[in-house]
Amino acid sequence: MRKCFVAAVASFGIAVSAFAVTAATDDLVVAQVAVPGPPGGLVHPFLLLAPNGTLKASFGLGRWVAAGANTIFGSPVVTAYDFSLQTLGVAAPNFAEVQTVDASGHAYALDAASPPTVDVYDTSGTLLRQFNLPGGPLTADLAPDGCTLFWIDYSVNAIHRYDACANTPLTDPSPGVTAYFVRALTGGGFVAGELNDLAVFDAAGSKIRTIPLDQTPISGAFTSDGQSMWLVDGLTLVRVPLSGGPRVTSAVRAGMVAVIGETRPTLAQILAPQMPLLSPWLLAALAAVLAAVALSRVS
Secondary structure (H helix, E strand, O other): OHHHHHHHHHHOOOOOOOOOOOOOOOOEEEEEOOEEEOOOEEEOEEEEEOOOOOEEEEEEEOOEEEEOOOOEEEEOOOEEEOOOOOEEEEOOOOOEEEEEEOOOOOEEEEEOOOOOEEEEEOOOOOEEEEEEOOOOEEEEEEOOOOOEEEEEEOOOOOEEEEEOOOOEEEOOOOOOOOOOEEEEOEOOOEEEEEOOEEEEEOOOOOEEEEEEOOOOEEEEEEOOOOOEEEEEEOOEEEEEEOOOOOOEEEEEEEEEEEEOOOOOOEHHHHHOOOOOOOOHHHHHHHHHHHHHHHHHHHO
């Protein structure tokens, strides 16, 4: 099945929109759920969406996406794109699941070889290095420190940590927790998708907060201000403010999401209450009241 999917991705492509399109801050890159494609089969297009979740362009095929500071990666045939959605490099055909991009612009992909490996690629598609994880990984994310790799296993969906710099397993942060995706925070801590909620954990692995969801989130990425997350909740793409507020749902059905210009917040930023935004009308009314009070004191 995996070899067939690799062959299909190598054989077919979806052209970028005829108009010039550039990925901008807070745009979304998603791997869409299967749609009809030639010759009578199903394909998974990569889509570029505006910050409100509407379509900007389609490009390439695959099921896994990740975004760095200047580059987008997609797979199972690991391919790097610039922000104009032009191909920079393609790795040798292989089934790998792109998960995350480090500060140097290198993509980390899960390779279901025997034993499973984590493969690190540059933007030309060159394999830089590999390392083994002690078990079959379902999904993974590299923390902002550039070394701590959080990963979830296939067998019981437990969260693990691995030092990718020293190639050494670390202690599990939250034994007994069942999760479906994980995203690391700045300065320690992480968020994880659980059954029908998004859970927030501190650096010690203690659960600090849960944010209820309609379904089970399987992918997620932070916005550029770090105050919201775009989540694939079931297959529904939804933006969730981390401190409460209205949510935005896209009409696009997705299997994985990345955000251009993603900022990993600290735990303190997630826990801090956000001041509600006032509409221009309310701001004008407040200014008028304050002006009236000032005039009354003068008179």
